[in-house]
Amino acid sequence: MPHPGWQNFGFDGIGTRWEISTPAPVAPALRAGLLAEVERYDSTWSRFRADSLVTRVSVAPGQYGLPAEASGLAALYRQLYSLSGGAMTPLIGKSLEQLGYDPQYSLRPHGAAIAPPAWDDVLEWHGTSLTTTAPVVLDIGAAGKGQLVDLLAGQLRSHGVPDFFIDASGDLLNGGRQPVQVALEHPYDATKAIGTVPLGSGALCASASNRRAWGDGLHHVLDGTTGAPVRTVVATWALADSAMEADALATALFLVPAADLEQHFRFSWLKVFSNGSAEYSAAFEGALFT
Template sequence: MPHPEWEDFRFDGIGTRWEISTSRPLSASTRARLLAEVERYDGEWSRFRPDSTVSAMAREPGQYELPAEAAALGHLYRSLYEITGGAMTPLIGSSLEQLGYDAAYSLRPAGSAVAAPRWEDSLDWDGTVLTNSVPLVLDIGAAGKGQLVDLLAAELRSCGEDSFLIDASGDLFHSGPDPVSVALEHPYDPAKAIGTVALAGGALCASASNRRVWGDGLHHVLDGTSGRPVTTAVATWTMASSTMLADALATALFFVPGAELEKTFNFSWLTVFSDGSAAYSAGFEGTLFT
């Protein structure tokens, strides 16, 4: 992890814990800019806030203008929607709510699983303009946190910070000359690691079905074509130049093999399956324990 002499700035945002480590203390103005960016992003994209644009889309159909980051987010989601045959979709929100992962965090299923609406039938995402023909519960959680990490990294650099590590509850972005060693959490025992990786510039993201678990076999990684939790993969790790890309691909690995995703995206990866086996790319920079 970061150099022991680095300074840490910790805060809560978008429902998760953040830690930004820097080689020198951040000024009050820089901290304020970072917090303002988190608040802005949450105010647009959160399905848990009644005042967000995403919540407005869930109440009624219409045409909605979103900030500049929407264009890259929509392009990435559309690509992964097509590659996974609709299994990975930003329209998964209603399926999550059906199983109890709703704005009130009831964690009580309202009934049997329901598939997500088909993108081509209900949503037109053209750059920063989203038009929904029916009320839609948009959930960009598979890539949104990673995108916010990238936005905060850009803020830090604009404030003159070149060496830092952003940790958004396990989604990491590193900048600077000195690599940091990161443990890969065991999918069945958070107190143990299955390996380590040296992060030297760029992003490392993970996704696991043992996080955000409730009920009998219910977790947050759902197949959009059925609305049911995925049972094949249990944990994934990805490394890429951007955190948004690494974050999204960590979820995509639950639906398609990494080798298939490598045909479109430049990244490295590791997937651990429910039978205890693992697969990884030739370029994965980590070391697995035996």
């Protein structure tokens, strides 16, 4: 609980645990609206559901209409796709399935890593309009959970709840005025922390190779130019105004030099490498334990 005495609303959604903390209990009608938004988002973007729009896109090429939030996703992914030279891509889904992170959660590789197709070869994505020339497996997991955090925050604010704290299994958004001290999970031991950071009004998102990891060296952060897991970075944290941006940048830090990202985004960051060293931005206000 971020603040003593606050009330907690917990639920499961998009395959993870959520906790929304508020000074007073969330009204039943608002709770229902929040859960409905989670279900709507999942029914569009999940590649693990047979009834989702993303699953339909994976079956047949064509033109598809997307919900309003698609515009923000398209712009952010296209920018990061360009900055990363194709290493960060929403077309990574088939590569994840190839390595065993498939809708059946088999966690057994189906062969060697495969790179996803180039964006412009198979995909036109402009705002809420998506056109594909071949079946493609979209995976917007690098930004989607953060975007859903922002959407739920918008619902809370529109219903007169200005102070709140959302924890979507480590993707955090502080909508209140009071900073919250957050522990930074050790990338090799979830029971320990490597430091702390004060989270004021804004978002903190993390990405780590120990989350959604399986097999020998297999995890969910893949290089879109090869389809293989990134080996040099083990954990990242990004602080930004929106959770969608913080979420996406936490993944981008695995694939793009931080200095390049800083030329285009206003955020602070921490990156931990597989050799145990760490780098962080000048604006990062956290403290690392020695």
